[in-house]
Amino acid sequence: MTPRFTRRDFVRAGGVAAVATLAGCGAGGGDPSPGNASENESAGGNATASGDGATDGDVAGGGTDAVAGGGDAAIVGQTVEYPSLEFLVTEATTIPTLQRGTVELEPDEGMTFYRLRYAFRNVDDAYLALGFDAFELDDGTGERHDVEDFFSPELLANFGGLALAPGEMQTATATFEIPVDAPAPTLHVTPSVRRLPADFEALPEAAVDVVSAAETPATLTQTFRNVPGVGEEARVAGITARVADVAFVDEVPEFDRPEGVEYAVVDLSVANDSAIPIVADVGGVGGMALTDALGRSFARRLELPGEFEGRPAYDGELVEPGQSAAGVRIVEVAPDASPLYFTYAVASDLWAVGTGEAVNKLVWRLR
Known part of the structure; x- marks a missing residue:
């Protein structure tokens, strides 16, 4: 049975320590990720940008007309544009519970949990490192609430920031706890961006009215530029x-394939001639993933027990200086993930x- 706590009880119990104890292990690492939330959604209190205009929140027009960062407030489905970055909230919804590890x-x-789905894209020719100096939800009374997920975008x-290649787009979620009767929740975001090799620069704050949604929502797609292909x-x-x-x-063999997936068999190698040991693997903190034009990450x-055909x-959990790793993942x-x-x-x-x-990131096109 999954242990259930109120948020206040969880904080009193020590948060991370409580999860580690209940899971029977110490707190582990993971990919620096802008957010994570329970998939258990409620049916009410939602604002979702939809191509057919369907939404459970207020609807406003002009979703495809972007707003400048630091300018007027955007709405769900309306892009916030900076010179090097685009930011878009795609969904805002209440959820009854929030999953933190095994808790x-x-x-x-x-109070209620309020979850946002959002996306961001590097529209610069330079490689970026993305951070956030602020990522808060104003409940409409002037009180701002921090992200409740284990990993806040502000971390x-x-x-070092989230690595973004030119043209790359990623999606994420963030969850807040706000009063049930919050009159007008508004997201306030202050991105901080490095155009490598320069230092971080704070961008103007953006505001997003997360109650209203666009009738014609904007969409962000991933368009990597001049990437090598298989074999390169x-x-x-x-x-x-x-x-x-x-x-x-x-x-x-020996694996049951879940419905709706196929297997990508990737033959790869990594040689470490740097001065530090590295983790280079798919998942966890290894820095590797497969992704498609929609920004979905796999x-x-x-x-594998030892080999495949x-x-x-492949085992890149620790590659020391002067060593290499090679094999199949x-x-x-x-x-339907294509291009991949x-x-x-x-x-x-x-x-x-x-x-x-x-x-800061290497990219290959697989198909």
Whole structure:
């Protein structure tokens, strides 16, 4: 049975320590991610931008007319534009509970969890590192609420920022706890961006009215530029990586394939000629994932017992200086994910401020 707490009880219990105890293990690491929330949604209190105008919140027109960052407030489905970045809230909805590890949290009395889905895209020719100096939800009374998820977008800068290649788009969620009768929730976001190799620069604050939604919503798509294909090698900051081959299969011996997925069999290699040990693998903190034009990320991998069709299983959990890793990684992907890319965000220490490195992510097109 999943333990259930109110948010206040959870905080009193020590939060992270409570989850670690209930899970029977210490707190572990994960990919620096702008947010995570329960999929258990309620039916009411929603504002969702929809092409047919269907929404459970207020509807306003002009969703495809972008607003400038630092200018007028946007609405759900309306893009906020900066010179190097686009930001878009695609959905705002109340949810009855929030999952934190093995703990299911209920809101405190008189409060509700409010979840936002959002996307951002690098529209610059430079590689970016993205952080947020502020990511708060004003409940309409002037009181601002912080993100309730374990990993807040405001923590990204502590990890060097989120690596974004030119044309890259990513999606995320953020959850807040606000009063049930909040009159006019508004998201306030202050992005902080590094155009590598320069330092971080705070962008003007953007406001998004998350109660109103556009009749004709904007959409962001991923358009990587000049990326190598399968078989080509790429180098950055002492790291040499290559996607040697890829195949798509429906069956892998000894594994039951979930409905609605296929397997991408990726043959890859990474050589570490930098001065630091690195983690270079799919999922976790390994920096590798597969992604499509919609920004969907695929990082659920199969743990092979030893080899696949004569090739060893890839293991990049720790690659010491002067060492390399090579083999096959099998990843679950959506059959309709096309174009499909393989991305590798190298360790942030290798492109930190002062290194002079202008690239932080390698990308290959798989199909």
